[in-house]
Amino acid sequence: MELKLAANTWCYKAMPKNEVIDHLAALGLKGVELIQHGPCHHADLLFTKAEIAAQIEYAQSKGIEVVAISPGTDFLKFDDDEARQMIEHVIATTELAVRYGVSVSRIFSGGRVPEGRTFDECVAAVVRCLKVGCEHAEDRGVKLAIESHGKFGCDLDGMYRIIDEVGSPNLGMTLDTSNFFVNGVDPIAAIEKLGADRVFHTHLKDSFVSEDERYGTAVGEGSLDFPGILAALKEGGFEGWYCLEYEGKEDPDLGLKKGIDYLASL
Secondary structure (H helix, E strand, C coil): CCCCEEEECHHHCCCCHHHHHHHHHHCCCCEEEEEECCCCCCCCCCCCHHHHHHHHHHHHHCCCEEEEEEECCCCCCCCHHHHHHHHHHHHHHHHHHHHHCCCEEEECCCCCCCCCCCHHHHHHHHHHHHHHHHHHHHHHCCEEEEECCHHHHCCHHHHHHHHHHHCCCCEEEEEEHHHHHHCCCCHHHHHHHHCHHHEEEEEECEEEECCCCEEEECCCCCCCCHHHHHHHHHHCCCCCCEEECCCECCCHHHHHHHHHHHHHHC
16 A cells, blocks of 8 residues: 655744745655644735745645645634634635645644533534534535544544534544544544544654653654554545654654654555
8 A cells, every 4th residue: 555645734833834845845755734823824814826826836846735734723612703703714714725726624623621611512612613614615625624633622422423413525534643542542443433434634643652751753653553543544445645743852854754664664
């Protein structure tokens, strides 16, 4: 199985967008997910059509395809005006995905249950926003992929309920392997529960976890079962990009290179 390998730009933080592309090209990667929130803003609602076209052209000149954008969203909004603002944001970032020519927008549902709110209230708040957001995404041919992120966002039953209750073919998951794992969820179980057809995007990320400590590592150097994760994706028919994310202590070029080499060894 030849993996379509990409990386997202999170580990390069505030590095200029074209410089990030240079680094990924030097690593031999063929795809990039552009982070569209602080401190990165490697894709940005402030960019004009001409600026986006120039960015895409530069990436292509380096053999890199833009495969996804990643806005910052939080649908745990219980005030009507705040909910409207978040719906407007997801619609605007869906339009940004169209400008980039990508079919995947990685989103967050919300990090944790706010004080004074129940879990069911949080699910309902996310569903309310995403019903509207997904209607627009369907019209524009963009898939919204909820990243497993934060305690609420990594709750597998909650994610299943949100996707089921919204009921849109354009709503699925970004499988962030480490985020699930450090929140006590087996990524393989997540693939099996939601189905690989609902895995629209991936963040292959690793962490070392013990009773005494936890820290980010290069893929293959931590505690996660990547042979099992890749097998579950393959058996489920996943055909998307295998996108590395690195949050370790080493230089990001080195961390990503180790992950690339490890995946190649599999």
